[in-house]
Amino acid sequence: MNVYPQILEAALKGQKMLAVLIDPDRIDPKKTALLAAQAAHYGISFFMVGGSLLTEGEVSQTIKLIKSHAKLPVVLFPGNHSHLAPEADSLFLLSLISGRNPEYLIGQHVAAAPRLRKMDLEVIPTGYMLVLCDNLTTVAYVSQTLPIPYEKAEVAANTALAGEYLGMRLAYLDGGSGAAKPISPRMIRTVKQSINIPLIIGGGIRTPEALHMAFAAGADVVVVGTRLEEEPSLISDFAAVLHQFNKKK
Numbered sequence: 001m002n003v004y005p006q007i008l009e010a011a012l013k014g015q016k017m018l019a020v021l022i023d024p025d026r027i028d029p030k031k032t033a034l035l036a037a038q039a040a041h042y043g044i045s046f047f048m049v050g051g052s053l054l055t056e057g058e059v060s061q062t063i064k065l066i067k068s069h070a071k072l073p074v075v076l077f078p079g080n081h082s083h084l085a086p087e088a089d090s091l092f093l094l095s096l097i098s099g100r101n102p103e104y105l106i107g108q109h110v111a112a113a114p115r116l117r118k119m120d121l122e123v124i125p126t127g128y129m130l131v132l133c134d135n136l137t138t139v140a141y142v143s144q145t146l147p148i149p150y151e152k153a154e155v156a157a158n159t160a161l162a163g164e165y166l167g168m169r170l171a172y173l174d175g176g177s178g179a180a181k182p183i184s185p186r187m188i189r190t191v192k193q194s195i196n197i198p199l200i201i202g203g204g205i206r207t208p209e210a211l212h213m214a215f216a217a218g219a220d221v222v223v224v225g226t227r228l229e230e231e232p233s234l235i236s237d238f239a240a241v242l243h244q245f246n247k248k249k
Contacts, residue, residue: 001073002122003046003090004169010045011198011220017045018211018242020235021077021202021225023177024062025051028229032062035232036069042239048223049088050077052138052177063087076121079142081112090122092170097163098129098156099145126170126200127163129156131183133204137176147176153187157194164195171195175203177226182210185217192218208237215245 202223
């Protein structure tokens with residue numbers, strides 16, 4: 001189940017996609033099983049599995065749990081080269097282009113390359129940009145990079161455009177897990193107007209209203225993680241926003 005053609009086709013048609021992010025370090029098997037089943041029922045686009053630390057969680061087991069309850073694609077969202085698993089369908093190969101730490105621009109990728117060569121994964125080069133949404137998140141701490149300031153929409157736009165010129169197939173703006181607030185509509189809009197590749201937004205999307213705001217500003221894919229991990233039953237409310245936008249097209 002290749003994910004990139006689905007993202008690209010949806011973006012070209014003006015259709016929105018909603019992804020659910022599961023962090024194996026925070027997994028509650030019962031809640032995750034319920035969330036997977038509900039995601040399939042309500043027409044969520046795909047799952048993402050990964051996190052910044054992964055000190056205790058098991059990536060492969062998390063993917064198997066999801067796939068046992070939902071026939072949806074699972075995309076790896078790795079914090080480093082050790083977070084790979086052949087059970088996934090696809091991989092967002094993240095290059096942290098908002099930072100200047102070579103380890104997360106190319107170092108981890110070199111370490112991952114020989115393992116990826118042996119895996120039957122769809123690899124999607126992704127320009128990953130961290131945005132400061134009031135609080136420093138685990139991503140900033142682990143990567144030892146400075147996020148893009150919240151109000152600097154033009155910096156984010158130029159960074160995303162540079163990523164596109166470098167051959168990235170996706171642009172990903174992220175406030176990080178546990179972000180105090182979502183990325184601003186102005187930044188989303190400015191970035192979207194500056195690039196020709198699909199735009200993913202994540203971090204701080206804790207309400208259907210925040211999801212609506214991100215879609216309205218131009219996000220092609222929005223990622224919801226922490227809130228749905230806490231309350232899987234809320235997925236119906238988020239899905240309603242997704243379907244509301246797609247009915248307009």
